[in-house]
Amino acid sequence: MRKFGIALAAFLMLVSVSKAQRTLDKIAGVVGSSIILQSDIEQQYAQYIVQGGNPNPAVKCQVMQNLLTQKILAQQAVIDSVTVKEDEVDNEIERRMRSMIQRAGGQERLEQFLGRSVIQYKDEIRNEIRESMVADRMRGKITEKVSVTPLEVKTYFEHIPKDSIPTFNKEVEVGEIVFNPTLTKDEKAFARQKAEDLLQRIKKGEDFGNLARLYSQDPQSAIEGGDLGFFDRTTMVKEFTAWAFKLKAGEMSPVFESDFGFHFLQVIERRGEQVRARHILIIPQLTQASLDRAKLRADSVYNLLTKNKQVDFSAAAGYYSDDKETKYNGGMMLNAENVQSRTTFIPTDKLDPQVALVIDTMKVGGVSAPILYTGQDTKKSYRIYYLKSVVDAHKANLAQDFPKLKDAAYSDKLNRVVSQWFEKKRKENYIRIDNEYLTCGDLKKWVSTPQVAAK
Known part of the structure; x- marks a missing residue:
């Protein structure tokens, strides 16, 4: 609670600074026909603070770099006819405001911190948010055709220095059948x-x-x-x-x-x-009777899986589980930190502690007795777990870790494509940065040659 209060106090201070800055604003950067105001940087830095970031002037260097890239992408988007719809902008503004209101403890408190109404603030940030969304869409267009072949993955792995080859933590594949209590x-x-x-x-x-x-x-x-x-x-x-x-x-x-x-x-x-x-x-409150009925269903399915062995786990999950995310995947849980690859291998240190506690004593192929599970939303359910496989911690290799290495190779290629695109655009555009930001190491390479010579 104290940390949150400090963050809000810092935010209030920065909002005051931002107001003063708007009175005596200056141009912090120029990209082609677009300008970056000092108040733009201060405003984003204030948002960083209120979202829990620690005060750090170096963050302003990163904000400036983000704004430079955003301006270049937005200008190219005009040329390539890349746009966003106004209702998409509306949705993004509403999403951000909901988050800010919740953090501030209500709309009235947020308006006190901002020094203006939420409606006024929405109008102020609208152009910035639209430009940011257009820039993101333009970035997606630049990278939409990027892919990696198996040969590129192999080449990427072979070029990793031997002493830099990553070690992957122990991973498991875990299935679940969920029995939610139902009320009469x-x-x-x-x-x-x-x-x-x-x-x-x-x-x-x-x-x-x-x-x-x-x-x-x-x-x-x-x-x-x-x-x-x-x-x-x-x-x-x-x-x-x-x-x-x-x-x-x-x-x-x-x-x-x-x-x-x-x-x-x-x-x-x-x-x-x-x-x-x-x-x-x-929300209706669960009763002990509803939990007892869920336990009865779970026990029945557990007997089918272990004593009678009439069905396998995948079929039982598809037929009996109440979890819509896993039942159509044979009950298998997905790695929440790598959803795009839909991998079922989950590092043990990323497992829900309640799940980790159950499978820690299980053997591969084993099925747990029904466990009472309490979610983060405090909702209760009974669950049966299945330990499909275990992969011990090891140095990365192509045979075991091809999907992970493919993701890494793809990210590397993506970064190279984007970097090459920006390198070309930096040379094509006039870019000027206020001397205050030329102390930021990474920003010197952005400015046009005459400014570098003058500096």
Whole structure:
């Protein structure tokens, strides 16, 4: 709590500095026809502080370099007709503001720190966010055709110095079958009635936002009075989407149920295929009876796997598991830090401690008895685990680690392609940097030759 308070105090101080800077602003950099203001750098540095970063003037050098690359990418995007839609910009602004409001402890406190309203601040950052999104899309276009062949992976590995070959930690492949407690209609009745009562209070004139802050069990939106910002048809669960896109601005839905609990929503604004809505969520409380029923199902499947051996683990996961992410993957858990490669090999130091504790005493091919698992959201479920394989810690080699080495070779090639592109563009564009930033080692190579000579 103390660290958070220090971060907010630092942010407030930097906002004050930023305000003063806007009064006596200066041009910190020039890239072709675009300029970078000192206030742009101060503002991003302030955001870095409020997000938990430690005060460090060297970060401003990195901010300047990021802005230089962003300007070059954005200018090339104009030439190549690379754009972003305004509703995409809206969504990104809303996402950022939700995060900032949550960190600040509410909209009013954030506005105090900013010294202006959230609406004003959104207008101020709109162009910057649009440019940043265009730059990201342009970067994607530059690298969209990059790929690596098996020969390139082999060549990459062979060029790693012998004393620099990485060591990979012990890894495991773990499967799971998840049994979520399910509530009966009677067990859900209290939560539904609470949602119904809140809906009636709003219809009688009470403020939606105030009731959402007090009673909604969606922590992210509750702090904003239930406001979810703009979203499209692919963002929310189907029940929520159905009502959100059915209603007109100002209309409220009845109470409805989704996988999250009981909601009702009000549409605030519609913009093409985007809807802005607010909602109140009431989550039914689990009962011991519901947990007991989940345990009974888990025991039954465990007997099928171990005593009767009527099904294999993959088939059982596909048929019985309540986890939508793993059941269609034969129950196998994916490495959360390497989702793109969809690898099932997980370093043991990255495993959920509850899972690691169970598989630590298991043999390869073994299946655990049902375990009561508590998630980060405090939800409980019963789970059966399967240890498919174990790979001990070892020095990297092509036979065992080709997927990892392929990722590394791809990243290396990606960086080289981007670096070569920027090297060419730096020579084609006039770039000037204020003398204050020429002390940043990496930035000297960015400036045009006459400035270097003058310096």
